[in-house]
Amino acid sequence: MSTQFAVRGGSLPHPPHRLPVLGDVVGVDPRTPVQDSTAMARTLGPLFERHILGRRFVFAAGADVVGELCDEKRFEKFLPPGVENLRDIGADGLFTAYNHEPNWQRAHDLLRPAFTAGAMRGYHEIMVDVADDLIEHWEFLSRNASPTDVSADMTTLTLETIGRTGFSYSFGSFARAEPHPFVSAMVGALTYNQRRALLKVPAFAKPLFARSDRRYAGNKQYLADVLADVVRTRRRSTEDFSDLLQIMMDAACEADNPNALSEANIGCQILTFLIAGHETTSGALSFALYYLATHPEVFERARAEVDEVWGTGKPEFGQVPKLRYVRRVLDESLRLWPTVPAFGRGARADTVVGDGYAMAAGDWAIVLATALHRDPVWGDRPHEFDPDNFLPDRIKARPAHVYKPFGTGERACIGRQFAIHEAVLVLGTILQRFDLQADPSYRLKVQERLTMMPTGFRVQPTVRQ
Ligand code: HEM
Numbered sequence: 114m115s116t117q118f119a120v121r122g123g124s125l126p127h128p129p130h131r132l133p134v135l136g137d138v139v140g141v142d143p144r145t146p147v148q149d150s151t152a153m154a155r156t157l158g159p160l161f162e163r164h165i166l167g168r169r170f171v172f173a174a175g176a177d178v179v180g181e182l183c184d185e186k187r188f189e190k191f192l193p194p195g196v197e198n199l200r201d202i203g204a205d206g207l208f209t210a211y212n213h214e215p216n217w218q219r220a221h222d223l224l225r226p227a228f229t230a231g232a233m234r235g236y237h238e239i240m241v242d243v244a245d246d247l248i249e250h251w252e253f254l255s256r257n258a259s260p261t262d263v264s265a266d267m268t269t270l271t272l273e274t275i276g277r278t279g280f281s282y283s284f285g286s287f288a289r290a291e292p293h294p295f296v297s298a299m300v301g302a303l304t305y306n307q308r309r310a311l312l313k314v315p316a317f318a319k320p321l322f323a324r325s326d327r328r329y330a331g332n333k334q335y336l337a338d339v340l341a342d343v344v345r346t347r348r349r350s351t352e353d354f355s356d357l358l359q360i361m362m363d364a365a366c367e368a369d370n371p372n373a374l375s376e377a378n379i380g381c382q383i384l385t386f387l388i389a390g391h392e393t394t395s396g397a398l399s400f401a402l403y404y405l406a407t408h409p410e411v412f413e414r415a416r417a418e419v420d421e422v423w424g425t426g427k428p429e430f431g432q433v434p435k436l437r438y439v440r441r442v443l444d445e446s447l448r449l450w451p452t453v454p455a456f457g458r459g460a461r462a463d464t465v466v467g468d469g470y471a472m473a474a475g476d477w478a479i480v481l482a483t484a485l486h487r488d489p490v491w492g493d494r495p496h497e498f499d500p501d502n503f504l505p506d507r508i509k510a511r512p513a514h515v516y517k518p519f520g521t522g523e524r525a526c527i528g529r530q531f532a533i534h535e536a537v538l539v540l541g542t543i544l545q546r547f548d549l550q551a552d553p554s555y556r557l558k559v560q561e562r563l564t565m566m567p568t569g570f571r572v573q574p575t576v577r578q
Pocket residue numbers: 190196207208209221275385386389390391393394397451452453456457517518519520521523524525526527528529531532
C-alpha cells in the first residue's frame with residue numbers, strides 16, 4: 114500500500130520554491146514529471162524529494178544510493194501511485210501485483226520458461242514476419258515519397274508482434290490507415306493514471322474531472338472488450354497453439370498444477386502482456402531510430418555490421434545477437450531514454466540509506482533511471498549519445514547497478530530477452546533495407562505516459578540502392 118510519506122527520517126533536498134498546499138510545483142509541467150525531476154536531480158543531488166499537492170515523492174538519482182535500493186536483501190519492488198493506479202486495469206497481473214500476492218509467484222513460475230533466451234527461437238519467425246509487414250509499408254512510403262511518424266509505426270509493429278507471438282492474435286495493424294484503437298485506449302488509460310498519481314482529487318472537485326473520468330471508463334471498457342475477443346477467438350479455434358495464452362489455459366485445466374491461474378487472473382495477464390509487451394519496446398525502437406537517423410557515422414557503422422553479418426538475406430535466429438554494434442545502439446538509446454523511466458523500491462525493514470536518511474519498513478523511494486543513467490559514472494558528457502559506452506571494457510569498468518532500463522531483482526522485466534531480440538532484429542532489418550532522412554529542424558520531444566516516447570519524430574524511408 115502506498116504510504117503518504119515515502120521516507121520519514123531526515124529532511125531531503127527539495128526544489129527551492131515550495132508553496133503551501135501545492136508544494137513543489139513552480140516551473141513544472143504536469144505533462145513532464147519525469148523530465149522535470151531528471152533536470153532537478155542535477156542540482157538537488159542523489160536523493161531528493163518533491164511534494165506535489167499533498168503527496169511526497171522521494172527520488173533516488175545517484176549511483177551509490179540506487180545501488181543500495183537495488184539490494185534485494187534490504188529492498189523490494191514497491192508500487193508507487195502511478196503504477197498502483199494501474200491495478201485498476203492490471204490487478205494482480207505480473208506487472209502490478211503486490212509482492213505478497215500468490216498470483217505473482219504462480220504466473221512468474223508458469224511463464225518464466227517462455228521468456229528464456231532459448232525460448233526466443235520460437236518467436237523469431239513471427240518477429241521476422243511482422244518486420245516484413247513493416248518493410249512492405251515503408252517500401253510503399255518510399256515509392257510515394259511520404260514521410261512517416263516513427264513512434265506510430267513502431268507501436269504498430271510491436272503491438273502486432275506481442276499479439277501474434279503471445280496470443281496468436283493479429284490486430285491487423287498494418288492493414289489500417291490509423292493506429293488500432295487499442296493503442297489510443299491504452300495511451301489514454303496510462304496517461305490518466307499517471308496524472309492521477311500526482312493529483313488527489315478532493316470530493317468537492319470531482320465534478321470538474323467528470324469528463325476525463327468518463328473517457329477513462331470508456332478506454333477501460335475498450336481494453337476489456339479486446340481482452341474478451343482474444344479469449345473468445347482462442348476458444349473458438351480448433352488449431353493447436355503453444356503460446357503464452359495456451360500455457361495459461363492448459364495449466365488452468367490441470368487440477369494438480371500449483372501454478373494454475375483463475376480465468377480472471379489470466380485476463381489480467383493478457384492485458385499486462387499486451388501493454389507491457391509493446392509500448393516499451395516501441396519507445397526503445399523509436400529512440401534508437403532517432404539516434405540512427407541523426408548520427409550518420411553511427412548509422413554507417415551499424416549498417417556495415419548488418420551487411421557483414423546478415424548480407425542481403427533474412428536473418429537466422431542466431432544471427433540477431435551477432436549484431437553487437439546495433440545492440441550497443443539500442444543499449445545506449447535506453448540509457449538516455451529508459452522507456453520505463455522509474456520504478457519503486459520499498460524497505461523490507463528499518464534501514465538507513467545515502468548520507469544517513471532513515472527509512473522505516475514499508476517506506477519507499479522512486480529510482481529515477483533517467484537521472485541514474487546520467488550520473489557522473491557515465492563520464493564527462495553523460496548527455497551525449499555514444500554507443501561505445503557499452504563496449505565490454507567500459508561496462509566492466511563501471512560499478513554495478515548504474516544501468517537499469519529493465520528494473521532490478523526478482524521483479525525485473527520478464528520480457529527483457531524478448532524486447533532485445535525483437536528490437537535488434539527490427540533495427541537490423543531497417544538498416545539492411547532503408548536509408549532514413551529525418552527533418553533536420555526536428556528537436557527531440559518526449560511524451561510521458563508512464564512510459565517515454567518520442568513525439569513528432571518523422572522520417573522519410575527510402576529503399577536502399
Ligand atoms: C525495451 C523494452 C522494455 C523495457 C524498457 C521494460 C522495462 C521494464 C521494467 C523497468 C520493469 C520493472 C518495473 C518495476 O520494477 O516496477 C518491467 C517489468 C515487466 N515487464 Fe518489461 N520492459 C520491456 C519490454 C517488455 C516486454 C517485451 C514484455 C513482455 C513480452 C515485458 C513484460 C514485463 C512484465 C510482465 C513485467 C513485470 C515482471 C514482474 O514483476 O514479475 N516487458 N519491464
